[in-house]
Amino acid sequence: MTARRLALLAGAGSAGLLIAALGFQAAGYAPCELCILQRWPHVAAVVVAGLVWLTGRVRALAMLGMVAAGAAAGLALYHVGVEQAWWAGPSHCSGGVGDVARMSLQDLTERLNAAPVVRCDEIAWSLLGLSMAGWNALCSAVLASLWGLAATRAR
Template identity: 75%
Template sequence: MDERQLSLLAGAGSAALLIAALGFQAVGYAPCELCILQRWPHVAAIAVALLVWWTGRVRALAVLGMIAAGIAMGLAIYHTGVEWKLWAGPSHCSGTIGNLATMSPQDLMTRLQNAPVVRCDEVAWRFLGLSMAAWNAIFSAGLAIMWGMAAKRAKQA
């Protein structure tokens, strides 16, 4: 497989992950804020793959694809850590709403009404013990490796 095909396959992998996420959403698994944030690097990787397909240039574009997949992986690892309670997530989607002792009832009610429905620190679905965020981290790591291989092959060509 040459570097162009490898780049297109990596972009297709990002497209597959994005389609899967949208499919889960379509059947009722509402995404949290961190879930949605993880989608954007895959959109960027798909755009990079389209540029590879359109221009035939792989060298610099594959590096951009690798960066996009790496960002997706990093966000997914962060989200997985939030789910496993290894570290705190964003306060507005991890269940914390501030210091209740110092809030007025009106402030508390405003915060509760503006709080997102889907929490970032709760797993909605698991497969083989891993959440969607954990699977995204694994697959994104594989895609980053594919993009890196494409970049390396393009430099050798």
């Protein structure tokens, strides 16, 4: 397969992951903050693939695509770690509201009311033992490899 086709395939993979995420959202699985954050690198990868398609320049653009897919994989792995309680997630989406002992009742009420409904540390859906974040990490790593292969073949 040519470098250009590999890059376009990787970009299509990111587009597919975005469509799947939006499909889950349409099906009633509201995304948490980390879920939404994981989407942005895929948007960047789709834009990079579009630039490959428009310009035909593969090598430098494929490196950018690899960075974007790698960032998506890294964010997804971080999210998996939060879900599995391997490390703490952002306090504002993992149920933390700060030092409750030092807050007034009014401050605590405001923090609780401002807290997001969807928690980052709870798994909403899984398949074969992997959460959506886990599947995103796996797929994003494969896509980063495709981008890397495209960059290598473009030399």
